[in-house]
Amino acid sequence: LKILFSSRIEAPERWLPLLQSLLPEDEFVLEGGNDIDVAIVASPHPGVLKRLGNAKLIQSLWMGVERLLEDPDLPRNVPLARLVDPGMTAAMTETVLAHTLDWHRRLYRYREQQKTRTWKRFRQYMASDHTVGILGMGALGTAASRPLLDLGFKVVGWSRRAKTVEGVACYTDLHEVLLRSDVVVCLLPLTAQTQGVLNLENLKKIREGGGVINCARGPHVVRDDLIAVLDSGHLAHAWLDVFDKEPLPEDDPLWTHPKVSVTPHAAALTEPRTAVVEIAKNIEAVRRGERPPHLVDFQAGY
Amino acid sequence: LKILFSSRIEAPERWLPLLQSLLPEDEFVLEGGNDIDVAIVASPHPGVLKRLGNAKLIQSLWMGVERLLEDPDLPRNVPLARLVDPGMTAAMTETVLAHTLDWHRRLYRYREQQKTRTWKRFRQYMASDHTVGILGMGALGTAASRPLLDLGFKVVGWSRRAKTVEGVACYTDLHEVLLRSDVVVCLLPLTAQTQGVLNLENLKKIREGGGVINCARGPHVVRDDLIAVLDSGHLAHAWLDVFDKEPLPEDDPLWTHPKVSVTPHAAALTEPRTAVVEIAKNIEAVRRGERPPHLVDFQAGY
Numbered sequence: 001l002k003i004l005f006s007s008r009i010e011a012p013e014r015w016l017p018l019l020q021s022l023l024p025e026d027e028f029v030l031e032g033g034n035d036i037d038v039a040i041v042a043s044p045h046p047g048v049l050k051r052l053g054n055a056k057l058i059q060s061l062w063m064g065v066e067r068l069l070e071d072p073d074l075p076r077n078v079p080l081a082r083l084v085d086p087g088m089t090a091a092m093t094e095t096v097l098a099h100t101l102d103w104h105r106r107l108y109r110y111r112e113q114q115k116t117r118t119w120k121r122f123r124q125y126m127a128s129d130h131t132v133g134i135l136g137m138g139a140l141g142t143a144a145s146r147p148l149l150d151l152g153f154k155v156v157g158w159s160r161r162a163k164t165v166e167g168v169a170c171y172t173d174l175h176e177v178l179l180r181s182d183v184v185v186c187l188l189p190l191t192a193q194t195q196g197v198l199n200l201e202n203l204k205k206i207r208e209g210g211g212v213i214n215c216a217r218g219p220h221v222v223r224d225d226l227i228a229v230l231d232s233g234h235l236a237h238a239w240l241d242v243f244d245k246e247p248l249p250e251d252d253p254l255w256t257h258p259k260v261s262v263t264p265h266a267a268a269l270t271e272p273r274t275a276v277v278e279i280a281k282n283i284e285a286v287r288r289g290e291r292p293p294h295l296v297d298f299q300a301g302y
Numbered sequence: 303l304k305i306l307f308s309s310r311i312e313a314p315e316r317w318l319p320l321l322q323s324l325l326p327e328d329e330f331v332l333e334g335g336n337d338i339d340v341a342i343v344a345s346p347h348p349g350v351l352k353r354l355g356n357a358k359l360i361q362s363l364w365m366g367v368e369r370l371l372e373d374p375d376l377p378r379n380v381p382l383a384r385l386v387d388p389g390m391t392a393a394m395t396e397t398v399l400a401h402t403l404d405w406h407r408r409l410y411r412y413r414e415q416q417k418t419r420t421w422k423r424f425r426q427y428m429a430s431d432h433t434v435g436i437l438g439m440g441a442l443g444t445a446a447s448r449p450l451l452d453l454g455f456k457v458v459g460w461s462r463r464a465k466t467v468e469g470v471a472c473y474t475d476l477h478e479v480l481l482r483s484d485v486v487v488c489l490l491p492l493t494a495q496t497q498g499v500l501n502l503e504n505l506k507k508i509r510e511g512g513g514v515i516n517c518a519r520g521p522h523v524v525r526d527d528l529i530a531v532l533d534s535g536h537l538a539h540a541w542l543d544v545f546d547k548e549p550l551p552e553d554d555p556l557w558t559h560p561k562v563s564v565t566p567h568a569a570a571l572t573e574p575r576t577a578v579v580e581i582a583k584n585i586e587a588v589r590r591g592e593r594p595p596h597l598v599d600f601q602a603g604y
Binding site for chain 2: 090091093094095097101102104105106110111114117119122124126127147150151152246247248250255256261262263264265266268269271
């Protein structure tokens with residue numbers, strides 16, 4: 001097969017040697033025309049997408065595909081696969097766990113106290129005293145629920161379609177999840193339905209003193225609504241990895257808000273060592289004339 | 303049985319109702335003389351220990367008993383039990399996990415960057431790229447190893463006596479553990495042998511860029527040696543919950559060191575809801591004339 005790699009962000013030298021070693025008989029190219037069989041893309045170079053009408057698969061290097069779907073050049077007749085990368089999934093689990101424990105153990109408050117050299121203990125809670133609400137019970141949400149449950153947290157999950165995940169109370173009604181949650185973790189795909197889901201009305205439903213962790217996409221959270229619930233004292237802290245505009249502009253109030261921890265869209269990066277295994281599986285499926293898993297539902301938008 | 307509760311720190315009103323409900327036929331008192339059968343203590347009131355020579359058990363409310371052992375009034379003929387509290391153990395696991403992930407995900411560096419509104423991603427590592435060294439493979443170290451292993455970290459452990467813990471490479475030679483460790487977690491009892499164990503020579507053996515988490519006792523770490531290895535850049539960050547003097551004095555350089563996170567001896571507190579179950583079991587053992595588990599070895603010092 002002739003396989004195109006095109007990205008303005010991911011470096012081909014990190015990817016091509018690993019891909020070539022798993023797919024030794026295929027030809028990898030960095031530019032190509034109508035003869036491409038499979039295109040591996042992540043912010044592809046301009047003009048690339050519109051020449052892919054004859055391809056058998058467009059494989060995203062990322063899990064989020066909302067930018068590709070917005071692009072009018074994306075051929076809608078070609079199957080588009082999201083990358084469900086075990087390394088990226090594991091990284092997200094680590095990050096969700098780190099931030100949840102930061103809230104649960106009150107470490108964000110101890111950091112504030114350190115600034116004023118204040119030695120004061122807060123009341124300790126058991127994990128089973130707290131409920132973590134996960135918005136988005138796909139691969140990421142399901143994986144993140146596991147160690148939280150193992151530690152003893154109660155976990156509730158929200159998804160568009162009814163799901164069954166062991167140990168997690170799953171709801172399709174967001175209201176039910178928010179009312180039960182001390183910490184809300186957003187791992188949703190960005191679609192017309194999920195944009196702005198963490199707005200004032202919904203943020204107020206989270207339990208008093210709770211936290212918000214957004215590791216999905218910036219527009220899931222209405223920034224000024226979040227600042228309002230933090231300033232009112234209803235919520236205690238927010239951990240934000242994603243923003244409406246990235247890099248987060250220097251004058252954005254989130255940078256300096258004392259109740260906000262900012263990370264630079266680094267919650268979970270694609271891990272080439274594990275991702276290439278998934279990509280190779282998808283390409284082998286194409287070679288056999290089969291449809292790979294995790295194809296984007298253009299109607300649902302992810 | 304006549305059971306004395308004596309503590310200058312733990313409030314009897316948090317403990318006695320729970321204890322009484324599990325041991326309805328026993329008599330609980332806050333003061334007493336030579337007729338006490340069991341004494342439950344944590345920093346007991348002055349003069350209490352020396353009247354306990356006829357007791358059948360002295361039950362600490364804490365896991366660390368070095369202060370009791372230093373007290374010349376402690377009767378050496380009476381069995382002394384450390385409290386191995388499942389709630390406290392779970393809390394320690396949470397804290398160790400939180401700090402290890404803070405290091406592994408570079409969250410301490412992202413917090414520094416937030417201060418200067420710097421948007422820069424660091425390289426991501428997989429958990430399996432990193433080794434956590436646990437000093438002290440008793441109840442706490444063994445429990446903390448579990449979720450670390452589940453996340454994929456390599457775990458090595460050091461203990462005085464040879465141990466076998468599933469998934470953990472256990473050594474009795476400290477040198478072997480430190481050389482393999484990216485992050486070192488101190489969960490040791492404080493004894494003559496473990497005091498100052500994290501000195502300059504040993505801290506330098508930890509892998510470059512690594513971290514130190516001390517949730518045991520302040521004197522395990524030689525403060526100025528730790529500051530030296532942080533300042534030299536050999537180690538990246540330290541998470542300290544315990545100190546030579548507590549509360550940490552206002553003029554201590556650890557409060558303001560940019561590579562040190564200070565918490566006020568709050569890594570893991572005794573959890574009355576779970577601890578009383580263990581205490582009741584020990585008291586039932588005394589009632590049957592048996593020796594409860596977790597008795598202090600006066601020779602070993604813990």
